[in-house]
Amino acid sequence: MAAKFLGQFLLERGVITAAQLLAAIEMQRASNPLLGELAVHQGLLDAAQARRIQQRQRVEDRRFGDIALEMGVLDQTQLDALLDAQKAGRRMLGDVLLEQGAIDAQRLDAELALHRASQEDARHAFESELAAHELGDLANSAVGLCARLFPRMLGSQCLPAEVLAPEELDSWPVVAHVRVEGARPLGIGLASDLPTARALACALLRISPDLFDDDLAQDALGEMVNVLMGYLVRDAMHDDDAGYRALPPDASVPIATLAADRARSLAIGMGSQLGGFVLLVDRPA
Numbered sequence: 001m002a003a004k005f006l007g008q009f010l011l012e013r014g015v016i017t018a019a020q021l022l023a024a025i026e027m028q029r030a031s032n033p034l035l036g037e038l039a040v041h042q043g044l045l046d047a048a049q050a051r052r053i054q055q056r057q058r059v060e061d062r063r064f065g066d067i068a069l070e071m072g073v074l075d076q077t078q079l080d081a082l083l084d085a086q087k088a089g090r091r092m093l094g095d096v097l098l099e100q101g102a103i104d105a106q107r108l109d110a111e112l113a114l115h116r117a118s119q120e121d122a123r124h125a126f127e128s129e130l131a132a133h134e135l136g137d138l139a140n141s142a143v144g145l146c147a148r149l150f151p152r153m154l155g156s157q158c159l160p161a162e163v164l165a166p167e168e169l170d171s172w173p174v175v176a177h178v179r180v181e182g183a184r185p186l187g188i189g190l191a192s193d194l195p196t197a198r199a200l201a202c203a204l205l206r207i208s209p210d211l212f213d214d215d216l217a218q219d220a221l222g223e224m225v226n227v228l229m230g231y232l233v234r235d236a237m238h239d240d241d242a243g244y245r246a247l248p249p250d251a252s253v254p255i256a257t258l259a260a261d262r263a264r265s266l267a268i269g270m271g272s273q274l275g276g277f278v279l280l281v282d283r284p285a
Contacts, residue, residue: 002161003122005271006093009115010103020102024093025273027100031091034155035064038082039074049073051206057152058227064152122162129163130266138232139266139281142188145231146270146279153224154203158272160279169256169267172278176222176251177258178229179284182244187265188229189280190221191255196275197221203274222249258282 004012007021016024033041036050045053045068053067060067065083068074074082094112097103103111130136143160150158174197177189192200194214201220202209226249233244255278259267265282 002269003119003126003159003271004115004161005157005159005273006112006115008271009118010097010111013111015107015111016097016102020097020100024096024100024102028091028093028096029155029273031089031096033086033089034151035082035086038086039068039078042082042085044078044082045073054152058149061149061231126160126162133266134263135266135281135283138186139268139279141235142228142232142279142281143268143270145228145235149227149231150272153227154200154272154274156203156273158270161269161271161276164259164267164269164278166256166259166262166267168269169254169259169278172255174218174221174251175253175255175258176218176225176249177253177255177280178222178225178249179247180229180233180244181247182233185284186232187258187280187282187284188225188232189255189258189282190225190228190277191280192221192275192277196277199274200224200277218251222251225249255280261285 007016007025010016011018011021036045036054039045040047040050053064053071053073056062056067057064065074065079069076069079094108098105098108130139133139146158150156169191172191172193174194175189175191177187179185179187194217197217197220198209198212198214201212201217204220204224205212205216226246229246233246255267258280259265259282264285265280268279270277270279
């Protein structure tokens with residue numbers, strides 16, 4: 001059983017259509033701006049200042065507001081007002097679907113209850129699989145990093161769906177894998193289909209789809225893996241003196257091959273509003 005966002009859950013159950021889901025996601029996204037977007041919209045920051053803060057976020061893994069305060073471009077009163085405005089404007093997908101007439105209140109309540117039960121079952125199944133695996137703790141750390149960093153990097157939430165077997169990985173041809181050498185070598189990788197790689201690249205680089213090619217999408221996936229790798233070594237390995245060294249991202253090995261030894265690897269299907277992808281954690285032989 002795989003965990004799913006509410007929209008995907010409703011779509012697969014035939015409660016809403018794909019067009020209704022896309023419209024609701026777009027409306028929700030417009031009403032839930034990132035703090036930097038809100039600050040620029042209100043004239044408290046210019047676009048260049050917001051970009052500099054976002055670039056520091058990728059390196060330092062800190063909140064936008066904390067960096068803005070440190071840089072002196074916002075004061076505490078301005079930040080508090082932005083946070084209040086962000087919270088007040090936040091809208092849940094179910095409320096948006098209700099407003100758009102895609103679902104009625106009674107059906108929404110029933111589907112929300114089913115979705116919560118499904119998510120709980122999926123969470124227990126996922127945690128059980130990770131608990132039984134040698135790399136479970138490391139994989140949990142990598143999943144947590146994705147959940148924390150992707151909203152900042154991509155403006156998209158993500159969640160773990162399920163552990164995938166190597167034979168389930170053939171539909172993810174775009175791969176970026178980094179091998180980290182040191183006292184305890186490890187590998188971390190991301191894989192997706194091409195449309196998702198393009199969507200991730202557009203979100204990461206803040207460019208429109210007509211301004212990049214497939215090579216740029218591949219490079220963007222590699223940049224995301226490098227960011228994850230840096231934090232994983234720092235936060236999860238706890239070996240400051242081990243001399244870890246990361247090799248450049250490798251796009252030549254299929255994700256199914258990288259995950260072939262299930263005793264030494266964990267391939268985790270991840271969901272996001274930009275599309276599904278695979279997160280891989282492995283111990284190279």
